[in-house]
Amino acid sequence: MTEKIVIAIDGPSGSGKSSVSKAVARHFGLEYLDTGAMYRALTWHVVRSGASLEDPAAIIAAAEDFPLQQGTNPDAESILVGGTDVAEEIRSPEISSAVSAVAAVPRVREILIQLQRDFIAGASAGIVAEGRDITTVVAPDADARLLLTASEEVRMARRGLQLGGTQNAEQLKAQVAERDAKDSRVNNFTEAADGVVTIDSTDLDYEATVAATIAAVQKQLNR
Numbered sequence: 001m002t003e004k005i006v007i008a009i010d011g012p013s014g015s016g017k018s019s020v021s022k023a024v025a026r027h028f029g030l031e032y033l034d035t036g037a038m039y040r041a042l043t044w045h046v047v048r049s050g051a052s053l054e055d056p057a058a059i060i061a062a063a064e065d066f067p068l069q070q071g072t073n074p075d076a077e078s079i080l081v082g083g084t085d086v087a088e089e090i091r092s093p094e095i096s097s098a099v100s101a102v103a104a105v106p107r108v109r110e111i112l113i114q115l116q117r118d119f120i121a122g123a124s125a126g127i128v129a130e131g132r133d134i135t136t137v138v139a140p141d142a143d144a145r146l147l148l149t150a151s152e153e154v155r156m157a158r159r160g161l162q163l164g165g166t167q168n169a170e171q172l173k174a175q176v177a178e179r180d181a182k183d184s185r186v187n188n189f190t191e192a193a194d195g196v197v198t199i200d201s202t203d204l205d206y207e208a209t210v211a212a213t214i215a216a217v218q219k220q221l222n223r
């Protein structure tokens, strides 16, 4: 029997975590876990419940009663809350601007980290998990650990393209740079922890980034 493989990938907004992690999961035949989508779906649930984003007790109550169904197939992502498909809504600017407040509540992180570890434990062949604290907190003992980075300018341009040119420069700054600044108070995802390999894609296109990431993973798996 081949051994189960766990690959942890972190990085700031727009660094390519989701798209590159999915490609890595496909390459190695593994499941894929988007932990950011989990925080976004919980934020959707909090907003929908009418709780104030300034009321940690209400946010915790929503996290303790969070009917999440999340798929881990890199070719067929799915995310539902209480049976409602939230895949599109969780990427809206409203959720992007609210998610950091939810993710900063320590008890919320405890609950979601446990859920993430359950997904990792349940993935029989293995999994690629990506987020902000996977290499350091969720799965520090992963078989391969990577940090994806790119300059802020490049990351904002990528997010702008991804959102179809609907956001102006100020909106992109709020959704990328300002969100990263808030999230950085909770986790350090701009510098690689010991043993974590950095891939800087500022000057790489998507294909080259995927190739560099797969090569770095393979090297860590061969150790």
Ligand SMILES: Nc1ncnc2c1ncn2[C@@H]1O[C@H](COP(=O)(O)OP(=O)(O)O)[C@@H](O)[C@H]1O
Pocket: 011, 012, 013, 014, 015, 016, 017, 018, 019, 020, 158, 159, 161, 162, 201, 204, 205, 206, 207, 209
């Ligand atoms: N190296 C790259 N060069 C150009 N575009 C990229 C690269 N990596 C990712 N992208 C694109 O940038 C956008 C943001 O990538 P995404 O994977 O969603 O980042 P993250 O999950 O880190 O926020 C997507 O449209 C993706 O296809």
Ligand SMILES: Nc1ccn([C@H]2C[C@H](O)[C@@H](COP(=O)(O)OP(=O)(O)O)O2)c(=O)n1
Pocket: 011, 012, 013, 014, 015, 017, 018, 035, 036, 037, 039, 040, 099, 100, 103, 130, 131, 132, 133, 134, 179, 183, 186
């Ligand atoms: N492991 C994680 C993943 C995401 N988060 C939080 C912080 C982020 O602002 C939000 C959304 O993450 P997501 O990965 O979807 O964000 P980007 O696609 O990189 O813009 O969730 C976190 O606190 N810890």
